[in-house]
Amino acid sequence: MSERLAIDGGKPVRNMPLPPAYPGASVYGEEEKRAVLEVLDRKSPYRYYGPDVAGKVKEFETLFSQKIGNKYSLGVTSGTAALVVALKAAGIGPGDKVIVPACTFVASAGAVIIAGAVPVFADIDDSMNIDPDKIGECVDEYTKAVLPVPILGNPCEMDRIMEVAKKHNLIVIEDVAQSCGSKYKGKYSGSFGHINCFSLQLNKIITTGDGGAVSTNDEKLYERAVRYHDQGMFREKEGFLASNAEDDIFVGQNYRMSEVTGAIALEQLKKLDYITDYMRKIKYMIKNEIKDIDGIKFRRICDEEGDAGSTLFMMLPDVETADRFIKALNAENVNCGCLYGGRPVYMIPQIFYQKTVDRFGFPFNQFKEKIVYSEDMCP
């Protein structure tokens, strides 16, 4: 090992950067290839009809439900689509507020706005996930739901969150985009909320490039999700409670998953345990080696056995040290970055300034009192 750090001109500890962190894509193999070719050979890339539909999306949904531990799952086109479908299935829209953690990807808040509701931000705790104690403070007469996000593999404390939600009569929509395969007290993230969302985008633990899933135990929410994702149609009748009852018809979108995506999703799902076991093992090996270094603190993992292991998260004493630490690690060819630039999600300009595509300021114009976001809301 060099006497000097690479940032100071020494020889890097690794001679090339670590491979990119795309866990699902890095284990693509013959299984994914065969599955995609099968769809192409059958000339049936569409889930609902075609000359010889393989039923890959349906098979993925069935296996996903079994795996996560819910009765129903629905393949969709992205994690963002999953959030919009879930919000709409739950009947959330104009005049409603949804509690979102201050630390998350823009899509968690963006989907709420696209659904016509307004996000209210709850602070996080030392796990980097929503602080269950802060949820109640965000509730007012308009609040309909809370959207916990297990950040980068760390499951949320879902028992506490479900308890607060029950007290305030909130619908819980878990946004498990970043943490598919994580567990809390032996149960998968995405099996606690009333309706739950997953992403299969490239950075995620299993991936189809783009794609997503909604999962729930609630038959009515599932049935509405299916219709919302498919133009409001009653196409899938099998096993459904719903009739064509006119009191619950609505216009939907098209967020249908293609058979090509379904084929890859199904094969990736079969590899989920392998991927998370492997990541967890490596992560804890590294964590154990560096745990005694002064100045480095780890975030609290809400359930270490259920950690998906995708990210080792470190907290440094101040911004300057963190900045230099990131530069120094990268110089050693050990990839490291600052999560979301160290900023809460509400500081993203389009959210902070409440800019939507609507010229009248919808949906922020739905409330008598002006909605205000300030930089110091969630310290």
Ligand SMILES: Cc1ncc(COP(=O)(O)O)c(C=O)c1O
């Ligand atoms: C927490 C969270 N929610 C939602 C999404 C959106 O997923 P997608 O990119 O599949 O639309 C992401 C993607 O990064 C995410 O991290």
